[in-house]
Amino acid sequence: MKLLIAVKRVIDYNVKPRVKSDGTGVDLANVKMSMNPFDEIAVEEAIRLKEKGVATEIVAVSIGPAKATETLRTALAMGADRAILIQTDDDLEPLAVAKLLAKVAEEEQPGMFILGKQAIDDDSNQTGQMLAALLGWSQGTFASKVEVDGDSVSVTREVDGGLETVKLKLPTVVTTDLRLNEPRYASLPNIMKAKSKPLAQKTPADYGVDTTPRLTIVKVVEPSKRQAGVKVASVDELIGKLKTLGVVA
Amino acid sequence: MKTLVLVEHEGGKVKDATLATVTAASKLGEVHLLVAGKDVSGVAQDAAKIAGVGKVHVADDDAYGHGLAENVAPLAAQLMADHDAFLAPATTTGKNIAPRVAALLDVMQISEILSVESEDTFTRPIYAGNAIATVKSSDAKKVITVRGTAFEKAAAEGGSGTIETVASAGDKALSSFVGAELSKSERPELTSAKIIVSGGRAFGSSEQFHALLDPLADKLKAGVGASRAAVDAGYAPNDYQVGQTGKIVAPEVYVAIGISGAIQHLAGMKDSKVIIAINKDEDAPIFQVADVGLVGDLFKIVPELTEKL
Numbered sequence: 001m002k003l004l005i006a007v008k009r010v011i012d013y014n015v016k017p018r019v020k021s022d023g024t025g026v027d028l029a030n031v032k033m034s035m036n037p038f039d040e041i042a043v044e045e046a047i048r049l050k051e052k053g054v055a056t057e058i059v060a061v062s063i064g065p066a067k068a069t070e071t072l073r074t075a076l077a078m079g080a081d082r083a084i085l086i087q088t089d090d091d092l093e094p095l096a097v098a099k100l101l102a103k104v105a106e107e108e109q110p111g112m113f114i115l116g117k118q119a120i121d122d123d124s125n126q127t128g129q130m131l132a133a134l135l136g137w138s139q140g141t142f143a144s145k146v147e148v149d150g151d152s153v154s155v156t157r158e159v160d161g162g163l164e165t166v167k168l169k170l171p172t173v174v175t176t177d178l179r180l181n182e183p184r185y186a187s188l189p190n191i192m193k194a195k196s197k198p199l200a201q202k203t204p205a206d207y208g209v210d211t212t213p214r215l216t217i218v219k220v221v222e223p224s225k226r227q228a229g230v231k232v233a234s235v236d237e238l239i240g241k242l243k244t245l246g247v248v249a
Numbered sequence: 250m251k252t253l254v255l256v257e258h259e260g261g262k263v264k265d266a267t268l269a270t271v272t273a274a275s276k277l278g279e280v281h282l283l284v285a286g287k288d289v290s291g292v293a294q295d296a297a298k299i300a301g302v303g304k305v306h307v308a309d310d311d312a313y314g315h316g317l318a319e320n321v322a323p324l325a326a327q328l329m330a331d332h333d334a335f336l337a338p339a340t341t342t343g344k345n346i347a348p349r350v351a352a353l354l355d356v357m358q359i360s361e362i363l364s365v366e367s368e369d370t371f372t373r374p375i376y377a378g379n380a381i382a383t384v385k386s387s388d389a390k391k392v393i394t395v396r397g398t399a400f401e402k403a404a405a406e407g408g409s410g411t412i413e414t415v416a417s418a419g420d421k422a423l424s425s426f427v428g429a430e431l432s433k434s435e436r437p438e439l440t441s442a443k444i445i446v447s448g449g450r451a452f453g454s455s456e457q458f459h460a461l462l463d464p465l466a467d468k469l470k471a472g473v474g475a476s477r478a479a480v481d482a483g484y485a486p487n488d489y490q491v492g493q494t495g496k497i498v499a500p501e502v503y504v505a506i507g508i509s510g511a512i513q514h515l516a517g518m519k520d521s522k523v524i525i526a527i528n529k530d531e532d533a534p535i536f537q538v539a540d541v542g543l544v545g546d547l548f549k550i551v552p553e554l555t556e557k558l
Contacts, residue, residue, distance in 0.1 A: 038494075094348070095356070098352060121375065123360065123493065125344050127348075138319055139318055141341075141344070159488070160440075161432060162429065162487070165426075165427040166317070167427050169423050177487075214356070214386060215357055216387070218383040220381070222379075222381070223378060223380070223381050223519075226519060229539055232542070235550055236557070237543075238525070238541060242525070248469075
């Protein structure tokens with residue numbers, strides 16, 4: 001079966017985001033950008049399914065600026081076979097992204113579409129579920145284990161109370177949680193090889209999708225800051241403090 | 250405005266996250282509830298008692314027995330013909346279902362709102378809570394998930410909603426429930442605990458994590474949480490994780506032990522009323538948000554603290 005994976009170029013997870021002083025957003029100029037960590041897990045899972053012989057081809061899709069090509073090359077270096085960049089300089093909302101990905105899915109007819117459960121920039125946690133709804137497919141969100149068995153897949157999900165397993169009809173959408181796998185690093189020879197793997201360039205207009213935003217960002221501000229408190233020198237002092245704060249009697 | 254709130258329930262009980270969502274919905278207008286499940290007449294009756302609730306729509310069918318999004322979302326989307334906003338708690342259940350409802354309605358969801366500014370304007374955290382965005386929606390209908398710690402809980406008693414049965418939208422036969430491994434604990438749930446003691450990778454092993462933290466949690470009647478590092482290392486199960494992509498908590502007191510304080514962890518607990526940090530590294534970022542910090546060896550400090558409390 002063919003696998004589709006979606007990858008997003010986002011601020012590197014080690015960088016502390018800074019809000020722009022004019023309140024229009026977060027400053028991304030000269031900030032290190034990387035593949036969304038949850039998407040790395042999606043790429044890795046696809047590669048493992050291919051290594052197991054379950055998957056035959058892996059196609060990575062990214063929607064974003066020209067620089068998202070780098071993100072796609074990373075996916076190719078890890079082991080994806082080919083890539084599609086839907087290029088736009090607009091900041092597309094999850095609904096528009098899901099509509100574009102649904103069009104790609106209709107063209108490519110994958111058995112499974114694997115995405116990160118959320119991007120660490122807008123923290124929306126929507127695209128996978130929306131994609132499944134638009135395609136009328138099943139969904140296995142927040143996956144910590146994926147096992148394909150014939151025409152269905154069993155997905156173990158990380159839920160608030162622990163773990164839950166569901167059986168999903170294929171084709172399906174899976175969104176990854178942190179414990180699904182540990183993504184590999186691309187080796188230097190594979191990074192070199194990735195440069196010659198096919199990468200198709202498209203635009204949202206090619207798919208006839210209206211990407212007009214539904215939400216307007218009125219302003220972006222820094223959250224109220226906590227003041228660092230006091231340091232105490234001993235457990236007795238700590239308990240004393242806790243008593244003053246009314247935490248313990 | 251007429252709102253429809255997804256009631257999250259488990260074992261025949263309405264879960265607390267629903268109550269905060271009701272409060273958010275009441276800021277928009279009339280509050281109606283959706284109870285979908287199997288054998289949920291008791292849940293519906295309890296839900297009707299939540300203060301401020303108008304109508305309770307109940308769909309009782311095998312198809313809703315395990316809250317599968319593939320079945321619940323079309324039901325909710327159908328009911329949205331008569332409602333203006335759909336709200337779900339930002340729990341794993343709500344996050345699984347709400348975007349599916351939004352896509353069926355061709356609406357862009359507003360995730361994890363912190364406040365209702367007006368009928369179409371809300372605030373929500375982005376970048377792991379390092380920025381707060383005010384967003385205005387132009388969609389005719391709204392689909393929203395609600396961060397439970399940002400709203401007071403509506404009173405569970407005092408309401409007198411009317412219960413109305415809704416026909417099942419049927420089993421879409423896309424998915425089925427196989428099983429669940431739910432953590433059983435006598436301790437308070439993280440999202441509603443008054444006190445949380447949370448451990449990081451510094452504990453070194455699952456045995457030490459539990460041997461040291463459990464007695465302290467027992468003494469304080471606290472819930473037990475963990476950093477992502479501790480969960481990844483296998484010291485604690487996934488549902489202990491506090492942070493950007495785990496649970497968001499805001500207890501009266503959060504005790505972070507052996508947790509350095511990565512921004513992803515801070516995103517999940519920095520709204521706690523009092524933060525106490527115990528860490529051997531005096532430069533750990535956790536001390537920048539802690540009200541009270543103690544630098545030292547947790548293997549000495551935690552047993553001493555447990556004993557002296």
